[in-house]
Amino acid sequence: MNKGKLIVYVLSIIFMMSCKNENKEASLTQIKTKVTAKDILGNPEYLAISYGGYREKTRDSQPTIAELKEDLKILSAMGVKLLRTYNVQPKLPHASNVLKAISELKTEDENFEMYVMLGAWIDCLNAWTDKEPNHNIESPNNAGEIKRAVALANQYPDIVKIIAVGNEAMVKWATSYYVQPEVILKWVKHLQDLKKQEKLPKDLWITSSDDFASWGGGEDKYHVEDLNELIKSVDFISMHTYPYHNTHYNPEFWGVPEAHTNMPDTTKIEMAMERALKFAQKQYDSVTNYMKSLGVNKPIHIGETGWATTSTGHYGPNGSKATDEYKQGLYYKLMRRWTKSAGISCFYFEAFNEQWKDAHNPNGSENHFGLFTIDGKAKYPIWDLVDKGIFDGLTRNGNTITKTYNGDKKALFKDVLVPPSEEEIMANR
Incomplete structure (x- = not known):
């Protein structure tokens, strides 16, 4: 082959490879734009988490777009691609700002990928007032909440892939605000009808996110026809399970059996957490x-x-002794391992501590479910991610991402409590 032919041959190979790469990139872009809830849910490539970006003791202080973007970059570095938000109330623009922040990050970086299960808050008449809640009549605010969720789903169809009607809105221990299943059913059917009328994206999935009991997994009092119809009407069931809370309310699984009395403390804890997983x-x-x-x-x-x-409170040193970072780490890894292998999405609760949840009690458990502290320290469950350097260059509130306890496991273990024995639990019942 002469020199001229060789040059032409090489150039043709380069051209074909270039076209192939362009086609591949175009194909990947096309796939991204067509990602639906059906593709995401149950897919281990789309790690899910519950997210609230509030830093202060009141939700009157809303996180800025810059702060939200800071959080989203941290979560993205972890592999999180699916967020759950909780309401779209007019005085709380958190969810709409999250959507705006994601949209801006996608513009800034074409490879940034994040989707949302958008929550619409539902409650009953007189909820959160000084009047007696009427659980048989819904709040007049619900219609506006649904309308705003619809508007955001249509504004950000590339991000909002799911709408969840209500959060623990049917479970009867939510005495401040719960509604009857017929209310949730009404709004789920309304959203499904909007899809049929092409007033919502047809591949948007509709659900409600509620306690396992509300979905028929508990007492017979929940087994009503409206619930049965709701199960048939949603695109999937989003259920909550909290072995943590049940270490106090239903602790039979939690106590250390007599046969384990002489085992090392770490073994007792690990076996208790295995039982917690089985409970879930x-x-x-x-x-x-x-x-x-x-x-x-x-x-x-x-x-x-x-x-x-x-x-x-109930879960600390004077209670079930369930609470510490070591147990959180074991539970997080057990849940992620099980749900990934089973093809279940798990919106782990939650990404960051939020101190508004129990503002008058700084050490109340509701303030401390995050995998990160408010100032950006990574708790024990994700110390390994800090070691891998995935948070390098990222900050929260101006702080680099470091480990709690300065990464000292011995210091952490000083705060770790062994669960009570079965005998102790029975004596305290």
């Missing part, structure tokens, strides 16, 4: 069984589960 799996199975008893077979994902790291 049992609740998941109970919802599955109820759904199938209705002749329905659709996906069930975990809308919430988590483990707090500080408590002065």
Whole structure:
């Protein structure tokens, strides 16, 4: 082959490879734009988490777009691609600002990928007032909440892939605000009708996010026809399970058996956390069984589960002794391992501590479910990610991402408590 032919041959190869790469990039871009809830949910490549970006003791102080983007970059570095938000109330623009922040990050970086399960808050008449809540009549505010969720889903169809109608809105221990299933059913059907009328994206999935009991996995009092119809109407079930809270309310699984008395403390703790996982799996199975008893077979994902790291109440040193970062780390890894292998999305609760949840009690457990502290320290469950350097160059509130306890496991273990024995639990019941 002469020199001229060789040059032409090489150039043609380069041209073909270039075209191939361009086609591949175009194909990847096309795939990204077509990603739907069906593609995301249950997909281990799309790690899910519950997210609130509030830093202060009141939600009147909203996080800025810059602060939200700071958080989103941290979560993205972890592999999180699916967020859950909780409301779209007019005085709380958190969710709409999260969507705006994601949109801006996508513009700044074409490879940035993040989606949202958008929550619409639902409650009953007189909820959160000095009047008696009327659980049989819904709040007049619900219609506006749904309308705003629809508007945001249409404004950001590339980001909002799911709308969740209500958060623990049917469970009867939510005495301040719960509604009857017919209210959730009404709004779910309304959103499904909007999809049929092409007033919402047809591939947008609709659900409600509620306690396992509300989905039929608990007492018979929840087994009503409106719930059965709701199960048939949603695109998937988003259920909550909290072994953490049940270490106080239903602690039979939590106590250290007599046969384990002489085991090392770490072994007692690890086995207790294995039982906690089985407790969650049992609740998941109970919802599955109820759904199938209705002749329905659709996906069930975990809308919430988590483990707090500080408590002065039911779960602390004078309670079930469930609370510390070591147990949180074990629970986080056990839940992620199980749900990934089972094809279940798990909106782990939650990304960052939020101190508004129990503003008058700084050490209340509700303030301490985050994988990160408010000032950006990574708790024990994700110390390994700090070691891997995935947070290098990222900050929260101006702080680089470092480990709690300065990464000293011995210091951490000074705050770790062994669960009580079965005998102690029975004596305190």
